[in-house]
Amino acid sequence: MLRVAAVKSPKIKKIENSPPASPPPSPVQLARAEENRIIALAKLHQSRTQGLFVNVGPSWMKVLEPEIKKEYFQSLCKFIASERSKHTIYPPTDEVFSWTRMCTLNEVRLLILIQFLFFSVGLCFSVKPGVQRPPSLANMYQELSKDIPEFKSPDHGCLTGWASQGVLLLNACLTVRASQANSHKDKGWEKLTDAVIKWLNSNRSGLVFILWGAYAQKKGSFIDQKKHCVLKGVHPSPLSAHRGFFGCHHFSKCNDYLVQQNKKPIDWNMLPAELMKENINIQN
Template sequence: MQLTLPESWSFFLKDELQKPYFLNLIAFIKEQYATTDCFPAEEDVFKAFEICTFSAVKVVIIGQDPYHNFNQANGLCFSVNDGVSHPPSLINIFKEINTDLGKAYPVSGNLERWAQQGVFLLNATLTVRAHEAASHQKKGWEPFTDAVIKTISTHNKKVIFLLWGGFAKKKAKLIDASKHTILTSGHPSPLSANRGYWFGNSHFSQVNTLLEDQGKTTIDW
């Protein structure tokens, strides 16, 4: 199993990749993938980093844990593979886009198209055992992805961070708000959305307005 961070990211994170916790994490992940079903597929563990290079990051969306059923997780937070039924949170994301921007509800829940435009879709934990939610939490992924967020904040300019729900909002402390924009709302999960904490946040139109103001290409959500 090869777990190699793409060069555009490893250049900034090379010290992190040599820390004992990270080396222990990689050993744990390799053992897990060798002995049990884990998601996403091993070639997709760093897909968010592969599709969206460090210098291309315009928007960051932070999720928590990969989907843990077969054929769902593809290495991008909230995203599922082509042909897979859309999970409830993703349904609510697409509903908000429809309301906010008037875009038709899409057939595919694969968000690679966003990543290719500079939307970095980062889960705090990058792997999970099949059918065991949160099974790879507190094994080392969280300090690594926190370091990723801090590195984006330090070395990039005018990035827009979308923090949805209580877990993601805690990441605000890692971000220099004097350099970047932070937009927050409730989580798109039904529990939060049905209580009025998600729908109507207009984050997608807000992002495009901010990008226009920066002279950057907007996102085709």
């Protein structure tokens, strides 16, 4: 009699339940992670630039970081460090890049450019509360009063209210030796601020560029006037304002163009006497 071998049933492996997949990070978590990354990066650059590249608005890092790695910026760092060891230099180190904190990259609507820094803050034409407003700014207020009927001239020169609305108040040179205007000319700052203007020109559209004076107009000569509104005119300095600055209507022309681009116009009256809170949004 034949014996039939028993067939063993194959062992069925017990399938264990896989752990549930982790949910993707939320926008808030991603923003926090990016902010932490940028803060760490900024600390690294601070040590590599002899303390010059500090308190930089996070949104501007992608524009400025490629520049600070270049040889010209390293030379600039050495120059500024030497200058601060021997002279009084304005603005203080923590205010050199205040324009990047007051006006985030994604919110820029208007850029006003001047040749060099006169005063001890990082916003062109602006002074701290309690400091007498400069003559050029007084002339700007005078033109505003005629150009914008509802404008009321304040008794101070603090312009952080404009900066907080997307007005980039940019000096071509970001530092200066006390009482020696243009003393830091041709040391490297011009290359950095050129890079800022070129980035805005190439990567944004529908911006307003106000270029007062021959220097500013030459520096901004490459701006694409098919993409942006470029307003050129005489500098508001008392030495030249009477030659065409008064009556230029650049402030109303700026707002007319912004409205045409479906952008919010500048509230020129928004000039609180106290410093506005810095805007450090990391959005691009």
